[in-house]
Amino acid sequence: MRRLVMALAVAAATLMPAAPAVAAPADFTATEVSFTSNDGVVLHGTVLAPASGGAARRPGIVMLEGAGNRGRSYLRPEAEAYARHGVVTLIYDKRTEGYSAVHRDFSLLADDALAGLRLLRDRPDVDPSHLGLWALSEGAWVAPLAANRSADVRFLITVGAVGITPAAQTAWAYGTYLRHAGVSGSLPRTMRGTVVQTTIDLGIFAESDFDALPAWQQVRQPVLNQWGQLDRDALPGLSSRLIGGALDRGGNTSHTIRIVDGTNHNLHRTAADGFDRLPDLPADYADFETAWIADPSLTAPSASLADEPAPPVFAAGDHAWVSSGVVLALLVAFAGFLVVGRRSKLGRPARWLAVLTPVTLVATYLYLMFLLVVAAKVTGPVVLGRPLPWLLLQLLALATVAATVAVAATWRHHLDLTTPGRIRLALLTATGALFAVWAVQWGLLLP
Structure with missing residues (x-):
């Protein structure tokens, strides 16, 4: 039927x-x-x-x-x-x-x-x-x-x-448009490499190869x-x-x-x-x-062109899953921090770290998704070779790492904490360390 x-x-x-x-x-x-x-x-x-x-x-x-x-x-x-x-x-x-x-x-x-x-x-x-x-x-x-x-x-x-x-062409075009906008540093590398590879690994870049x-x-x-x-x-x-x-x-x-x-x-x-x-x-x-x-035999004078630099080569891999594993571990550690011993007094650096980590993580993904949608052709104002949103994200990442170091340095001042408080402090420190690994992977902590 x-x-x-x-x-x-x-x-x-x-x-x-x-x-x-x-x-x-x-x-x-x-x-x-x-x-x-x-x-x-x-x-x-x-x-x-x-x-x-x-x-x-x-x-x-x-x-x-x-x-x-x-x-x-x-x-x-x-x-x-x-x-x-x-x-x-x-x-x-x-x-x-x-x-x-x-x-x-x-x-x-x-x-x-x-x-x-x-x-x-x-x-x-x-x-x-x-x-x-x-x-x-x-x-x-x-x-x-x-x-x-x-x-x-x-x-x-x-x-x-x-x-x-298509994957190599997309990566090349990202670099071309970002360079035209005056962007240098880690963002072009992130877009041309990490972002494209992640879309391939997640299966959302059809016909990439x-x-x-x-x-x-x-x-x-x-x-x-x-x-x-x-x-x-x-x-x-x-x-x-x-x-x-x-x-x-x-x-x-x-x-x-x-x-x-x-x-x-x-x-x-x-x-x-x-x-x-x-x-x-x-x-x-x-x-x-x-x-x-x-008359298909017809020819016309053509302008001469030089070959462009060789574009990157991509293949399906496990980059996205490694990155996703880091993010998942980060979220689990952060969730544990929120749940365990919430009455523990951990100090100002801990509070800053608790706020900066999720804000930087979410804001980074949102901005990179925006660049994907506009094919890196709209970046926003460029300051010091970086789009202003990316520069702010890098500053947030540095602040997050600084807060992690400050929290780790306060361990000796919290020896009197209860067991739940110590667990909470350990989870928060682990969150900061995992964030640093993720931020390097996505170019936030690179020049």
Whole structure:
């Protein structure tokens, strides 16, 4: 019964008539569509097509979004540019079932792209022999998988493709953006190393070790790989060399590497040396791409790029569990301090330590989580090479260690304590010692 219901749902979605064209500028039309992926998930999108129809069939592209789920409107300016250049273009909302901030499956996203491609292939205004994928950033990890699965993919165009694993790319980008913000010292090391490794170990960095190069090596269709000269996310120098090398090793003789002057990761105009995300497209956007679709042998002069420094290498390990064990032991010791012999008079350093330890621990995790959410692109004011919140956290960590030393030094003054009082003092001292281990591990006690 369940299979029957799913089959009926898939059939209904497939046969659903397209919505009428919605209001759009006179040079193209926009039509709302729905299509179904292999697992039965229905996706919703918009097809933008040149307004002047005629009998001639036109090239078609399916656009693959970058990381996150911003919705089809995020790629609307690019889609409109291609439609104005005579290309029928599909943009669609990325699935929410099976895709989230902590779960992504590039193979599943490749199936979605091919489902969209089938929708375009069946349109009377699309030429199936000029049907391809356009992929941005994360989408360029997906595109070669899709190309290797279907002969319907006649060409690939990528923007900001990454030639290393998502984990290594993320760590490199953290360092790049923090350095641009004037941040030095332990925070970049913590973000590039401890934070990324912890997300991998906890299983919340899906596809962290995905290597796209084997898939690129199998691609036989014509490929146009493009990077902005001021791309601060995709390591354009290293990625262009690695992906170009994989295509060469696979025997692909029809691929073009293009570096676009003065543009950022999205091939948009930039007013901040590539560290912004302005919505403005260059005036000649899609000129070269549409000419290349008509003739994949077309080449264009490209700016030269040097390889970026080698990014770190990550593998699943036990770092997060060791850190979690330290934190758990710290919390147990602190809880014991709160429970045992609460009437014992331990003095001011003990009271300070009892307050500073949990406050510093929680505040550190909250700030690092904030940096994760904003991809280290928003740090707050920078003082002495440190974001002000991180500087305050380091000062709190130093104060916590100082309080621990002060508590340990008071042992000889508390020989008259009752047994519960001595236990409480020992637990508090252990809490401070464990905190120091944790603070070193997370960079709070490092320069």
